Amino acid sequence: MKRSLAFGFLGVALAATALPALAQRGPGSLPARIFDQADANRDGRVTEPEAMDFLAARFTEADTNRDGGMTPEELSSFVRSQIATYRPGPEGQQRRQPPPEAQRRMMERQARFFRMADANRDGRITMDELRPMAAALFRGADANGDNVLEKNELPGQRGPRSQQRGPARGETRPL
Incomplete structure (x- = not known):
C-alpha cells in the first residue's frame, strides 16, 4: 500500500489515494500510464x-476556480473526473458505481489525504503545501536511490525487497 501511495502522487496527483484503479498492475496499469x-x-x-x-499540471486541472488553492469539493470533483478518465465503462455504457462501502472508504481516504496535505489547516491545499509531501513520496518510490524513477520501480513491478538495490536499513541516501 505504501508503494502505491508513493507513486500515486504522480498519477492523479492529489487523488491517488482515493482511486481503486491503483490496485491494477501490469504494463497497462494506472501507475504505468501515469x-x-x-x-x-x-x-x-x-x-x-x-x-x-506533472503534479503542477494536475493541480491546475483540479483547481477549477484558479485561485491557487484546492478545496475538498474541487478535490472530490477531480477524483470523479479521473476515475471516469482512467476507468471508463464498457463501450457505449456508463461505468458501474462502486458499492456504497467502497465509496465510503474512498471518501475517507480522500478526506485523510486532504487533512495530511493541508499543512496550515485553512481548508485549501496549495502547491507550496504539496511540494514537500510530493518530494518525500518521490524519494520513497525511488527504490534504488538514483533520484530517478524507472518503470521497474513502479508499484507491482518490483521483486521482493531483498532483491532491490539501494541503501541498507539504517543507511541514508543522498537527496
Missing part, C-alpha cells in the same frame, strides 16, 4: 522536476 505521461522527454525515466511539473 509514468508515461509524467516522462516529459520520453527517455523512460521520470526525474523529480518532471514529476513536479
Whole structure:
C-alpha cells in the first residue's frame, strides 16, 4: 500500500489515494500510464522536476476556480473526473458505481489525504503545501536511490525487497 501511495502522487496527483484503479498492475496499469505521461522527454525515466511539473499540471486541472488553492469539493470533483478518465465503462455504457462501502472508504481516504496535505489547516491545499509531501513520496518510490524513477520501480513491478538495490536499513541516501 505504501508503494502505491508513493507513486500515486504522480498519477492523479492529489487523488491517488482515493482511486481503486491503483490496485491494477501490469504494463497497462494506472501507475504505468501515469509514468508515461509524467516522462516529459520520453527517455523512460521520470526525474523529480518532471514529476513536479506533472503534479503542477494536475493541480491546475483540479483547481477549477484558479485561485491557487484546492478545496475538498474541487478535490472530490477531480477524483470523479479521473476515475471516469482512467476507468471508463464498457463501450457505449456508463461505468458501474462502486458499492456504497467502497465509496465510503474512498471518501475517507480522500478526506485523510486532504487533512495530511493541508499543512496550515485553512481548508485549501496549495502547491507550496504539496511540494514537500510530493518530494518525500518521490524519494520513497525511488527504490534504488538514483533520484530517478524507472518503470521497474513502479508499484507491482518490483521483486521482493531483498532483491532491490539501494541503501541498507539504517543507511541514508543522498537527496
